[in-house]
Amino acid sequence: MTVQFWGIPYGTEGLRHENLNGKHLKDWFGTTRSFIFPDGCKITYAISSIDKRTVSISIHDTDESHYFNGRCDASVEKGNTLIYSSTDKSIGKLIDEALPDGETGTLRDTGTGVLFLNIYTEEEAGKKTEKELPLGQTVHDEPKRVDDLYDDARLGHT
Secondary structure, rough: OEEEEEEEEEOOOEEEEEEEOOEEEEEEEOOOEEEEEEOEEEEEEEEEEOOOOOOEEEEEEEOOOEEEOOOOOOOOOOOOOEEEEEEHHHHHHHHHHOOEEEEEEEEOOOEEEEEEEEEEEEEEEEEEEEEEEEEEEEEEOOEEEEEOOOOOOOOOOO
């Protein structure tokens, strides 16, 4: 079971595409995308609205928080400098709450397979719009099967 956010991180498309088990389901809406793993760990990607290059990646997992700046070091073509890393849960929580999650998805076991879905959108920190939106699903008995549940009108193959 894999969920992939892909693209050219330092090119003109950032990590805007998303797959379930290799099947391209959709592209991001907006400039921020979060994924919450079933164990609660959250990873958030942000891209520039101007050139679509990766701006930051943050990871919040129980007592650990890590924040990478994708453009911090101009002398390094690909950036990705670790700005913050800590096991101080209170500081990590403050950082997480200060940054919007954007489109936010997760995985849910349905008993017969796994559902990849969006669960909320947070374009402004602290203002979540809860709405479940199924994107794709797999079937336990057919491991190579991926059902695309979302029609992304921007893409001809979804």
